[in-house]
Structures are given as C-alpha cells and as structure tokens.
Amino acid sequence: MDKIIGFIGCGNMAQAIMGSIIKAKLVPTENIIASDVIPSLREMVSEKHNIRTTMDNKEVVRAADYVILAIKPNVYELVLNEIKDYIKENGIILSIGAGISSSFLKKNLNEGTKYVKVMPNTPALVGEGMSAVAMTDMFSKEEFNEILSILNTFGRTEVIPEYQMDGFTAISGSSPAYVFMMIEAMADGAVLEGIPRVQAYTIAAQAVLGSAKMVLETGLHPAALKDNVCSPAGTTIDAVASLEENGFRSAIIEAIRVCADKSREMSK
Numbered sequence: 001m002d003k004i005i006g007f008i009g010c011g012n013m014a015q016a017i018m019g020s021i022i023k024a025k026l027v028p029t030e031n032i033i034a035s036d037v038i039p040s041l042r043e044m045v046s047e048k049h050n051i052r053t054t055m056d057n058k059e060v061v062r063a064a065d066y067v068i069l070a071i072k073p074n075v076y077e078l079v080l081n082e083i084k085d086y087i088k089e090n091g092i093i094l095s096i097g098a099g100i101s102s103s104f105l106k107k108n109l110n111e112g113t114k115y116v117k118v119m120p121n122t123p124a125l126v127g128e129g130m131s132a133v134a135m136t137d138m139f140s141k142e143e144f145n146e147i148l149s150i151l152n153t154f155g156r157t158e159v160i161p162e163y164q165m166d167g168f169t170a171i172s173g174s175s176p177a178y179v180f181m182m183i184e185a186m187a188d189g190a191v192l193e194g195i196p197r198v199q200a201y202t203i204a205a206q207a208v209l210g211s212a213k214m215v216l217e218t219g220l221h222p223a224a225l226k227d228n229v230c231s232p233a234g235t236t237i238d239a240v241a242s243l244e245e246n247g248f249r250s251a252i253i254e255a256i257r258v259c260a261d262k263s264r265e266m267s268k
C-alpha cells in the first residue's frame with residue numbers, strides 16, 4: 001500500500017511490528033518513520049531497519065497516515081496532548097496500550113481524529129502474533145482493510161467488541177509470559193530427568209508449538225486432543241492426574257481473571 005506508517009516509541013512492540021511490516025514488504029522502508037526519547041535506541045532502530053527516526057513525535061504524526069502508539073500506558077496522556085494538533089489530515093491513530101480505552105483516546109484527541117484500539121502480543125516478533133482490533137464504525141472499508149493488512153503482517157487478527165478487550169489482553173497480550181513459564185518449567189523437569197538444558201528448551205518449545213498447531217489446524221476440541229495422548233494405564237494420564245491435583249487449570253483460569261481485572265483497573 002502507498003501509505004506512510006509512523007511509530008511513536010521504538011521499544012519491543014514497535015520493533016516487532018515494524019520488522020514484520022518490512023519483511024512483508026507492505027510498504028517500502030522509506031515510508032516508515034519512528035520516534036523515541038532515547039537517542040541510542042533511535043540510532044539502533046534506524047540502522048537495523050533502514051528507516052527514518054526522529055526525536056520529535058510531532059514530525060511522525062505530521063507525516064504518517066497510520067500512527068502506532070507504541071509507548072507505555074503511563075505516557076499516553078502526555079504524548080496525545082503533545083501530538084493531537086499536528087496529526088495529518090485523515091491520519092489514523094492505532095493505540096496498542098494495555099488499559100487504554102477508546103473513550104480515553106477520544107477524550108485526548110481532537111474531534112474528527114480517527115483512532116482504534118488494538119492489542120497485539122510479542123510473538124509478532126516472529127510473525128506469529130495474535131492481535132485484536134476493537135469494532136468501530138469510524139473507518140471506511142478501505143481504511144479498515146488497511147488496518148487489518150498492517151496487523152496481518154505479524155500474525156492473526158480478530159475483530160472484537162471493545163468490552164472483550166480486557167479478556168483478550170489476558171488470553172493473548174499477556175499470555176506469552178505464562179507459556180514461557182510453562183516451557184521453562186517443562187525444561188526444569190526434563191533436566192531433572194537428565195536431559196541437557198539447551199535440548200530441553202527446544203524439546204519443550206517444539207511440543208508447545210506442535211500442540212498449538214494441532215488445535216488450530218484440526219479444529220478438534222483441546223480435550224479430545226488431550227484424550228488422544230492419554231493411553232489407557234499409560235504415562236500421560238498419570239501426569240494429567242497430577243496436574244489436576246495441583247490445580248493446573250484453575251491456576252491458569254485465575255491468572256487470566258486477575259490479568260483482565262488489572263487491565264480493567266488500568267483502563268482510563
């Protein structure tokens with residue numbers, strides 16, 4: 001597409017997203033501009049991705065058709081007030097901040113500025129992200145398709161009502177952390193069994209990757225897939241019984257609940 005894409009903030013998420021946009025050749029690198037307050041980070045990102053960087057957030061919004069706000073939630077208000085009068089005509093603001101609601105964006109932007117709430121996750125770094133975009137009637141079909149094509153460069157995208165965003169943050173935005181913890185714990189168990197640590201991480205990660213692919217590609221219920229692994233009087237059912245005894249599933253359900261609660265609490 002022939003549009004300019006801007007980033008405010010050059011941290012983890014911005015780098016994940018810009019890397020995917022460039023890899024997918026969605027726009028040429030000269031159509032990407034990014035700002036950050038840290039000079040060394042700007043320099044690194046500019047060199048790595050061959051894009052224009054600046055210390056001036058206003059320069060980004062003056063130039064960009066799509067602006068991705070990749071800053072921490074606590075600086076949103078400051079940055080929105082800084083940029084709101086300089087946004088390009090028809091420029092669209094994509095907010096990825098956890099707990100930043102559409103009503104907060106509306107309140108801190110000028111009337112007529114278009115914005116949308118998006119929640120990505122870090123697997124975007126390897127093109128396997130899972131993003132949600134909040135339903136809105138603010139955009140033309142072309143604009144909404146362009147938003148989806150940006151998000152689809154780094155994985156899958158679901159369009160959901162905004163009230164589901166806190167739950168989505170818990171099951172997708174934050175969930176890579178829980179999966180990494182499980183991989184780490186599986187590897188610890190393997191080391192206990194005499195498998196070298198480096199191999200253990202590969203084995204555990206590939207088992208998680210393969211299992212996730214089975215859910216996505218077979219369409220079978222996760223419980224049916226689990227049942228297929230459990231041979232009668234075999235090894236797996238002992239592990240399943242142990243996990244149930246130790247509250248594995250309820251621990252995860254509770255983690256998702258407290259995470260969504262925190263996202264709601266952060267919502268302004």
Ligand SMILES: NC(=O)C1=CN([C@@H]2O[C@H](COP(=O)(O)OP(=O)(O)OC[C@H]3O[C@@H](n4cnc5c(N)ncnc54)[C@H](O)[C@@H]3O)[C@@H](O)[C@H]2O)C=CC1
Nearest residue numbers: 009010011012013036037070071072073096097098120121
């Ligand atoms: N890390 C994650 O897994 C996910 C993060 N998010 C959201 O993405 C946003 C960014 O998160 P990360 O990339 O992890 O944070 P980060 O801390 O890696 O990046 C934020 C960047 O913003 C820069 N910055 C701070 N103040 C600024 C200002 N006034 N103007 C321009 N740049 C400024 C910082 O120097 C930093 O490089 C957050 O709002 C977070 O809620 C959303 C989904 C997943």
Ligand SMILES: O=C(O)[C@@H]1CCC=N1
Nearest residue numbers: 097098169173174175
């Ligand atoms: O922990 C956080 O606040 C962010 C939002 C989703 C993932 N990381």
